[in-house]
């Protein structure tokens with residue numbers, strides 16, 4: 407199924423920095439504890455850095471101590487796309503932006519975090535852009 411935002415690889419390379427491209431378009435992972443939003447508590451909306459779609463809200467961000475921004479629920483379940491990922495000898499669930507197909511991170515469940523969903527959307531900071539509330 408084609409994404410609503412559908413750009414060529416060349417266009418993405420032009421619009422994104424090399425670091426953004428490596429994560430968003432090549433499913434890379436930023437090093438833990440290095441992303442700009444790992445410990446951010448600012449209220450606001452986290453948008454897809456590639457297409458600007460609203461993905462997560464600060465109210466569902468929690469301290470997972472895993473080194474990446476973690477959310478227990480997307481802003482809207484239609485905002486993200488979940489795909490089985492069998493890379494690296496593990497079965498994981500990849501999280502992508504449903505609007506442009508860019509890689510965001512992975513979602514893990516049943517880890518025992520005290521959140522309403524017991525899910526951890528483990529998202530790369532570089533895949534997001536925080537729009538602070540009231541600005």
Ligand SMILES: [Zn+2]
Nearest residue numbers: 454457503506
């Ligand atoms: Zn997107």
